[in-house]
Amino acid sequence: MTDTAILRHAETDADVLACFDVMQQLRPHLQSPGDFLARVSTQRTQGYCLLAVWEGGKPVALAGYRRVDNLIHGRFIYVDDLVTDEAGRGRGHGERLLAELGTLGRAENRERMVLDTGLANALAQRFYFRCGLLARGLHFSMDLS
Template sequence: MTDTLTLRHAETDADVMACFDVMHQLRPQLNSAEDFLARVALQRAQGYRLLGVWENGKAVALAGYRRIDNLIHGRFIYVDDLITDEAGRGHGHGERLLAELGTLGRAEDCQRLVLDTALANALAQRFYFRCGLLARGLHFSMELA
């Protein structure tokens, strides 16, 4: 049997819950698949979508994103989450997801694709540079709770 890779959105609750194990590697604060589903439901109201690379029906890489309009970037795709299952890294899944997000963004007249990563995450930064993303500033935040 050959592996079948497909690129598709997680549209149903079952699809989203099937993504939990991969997303949990990026977001360990998620307590359960049900917790993840509830958070995705809240974010969907803000335009969040979850695109996945699926291998034989199992999610192996994910990109959570939304289209946003603001004064800084104009219309753009913001990537909230980008993760490949640890066992599947090095197979081009992340590049494939970013390329598809670029295609989706261009179809919606977006000027750019934007994402944040930790200053200490040198491996991710190297990956983003290889994919054509450039560092254009620093992201600042403050705890409110």
């Protein structure tokens, strides 16, 4: 990780659009920067925030998250998206984003941080274990379309 990397939320439409290329590496179904901006705008009404590691004014790693309250976890941070640009992986950006979300959650008296990952994504699972996240359940879903 370089000293020039800063953490900053993508708050403006221009900031969000600048994040498209990195997010598309995690979410290849995103059709265009405009599609991404529209989805983020909708998700913002549900509390979605996009935290980025910026280097030279360009986002190189992203964490999309929400502050959530429910009966199973209480008050928690849910990490929707976590991705580092392929060229910058292995430089500590993911750990830095998760650490910042943990700091934010503790400051807001959140009880935990929660995220989902694919069962076949062994590299991500190993990364999450190294960062102190534990597998505590199995996520089920059903396609409705």
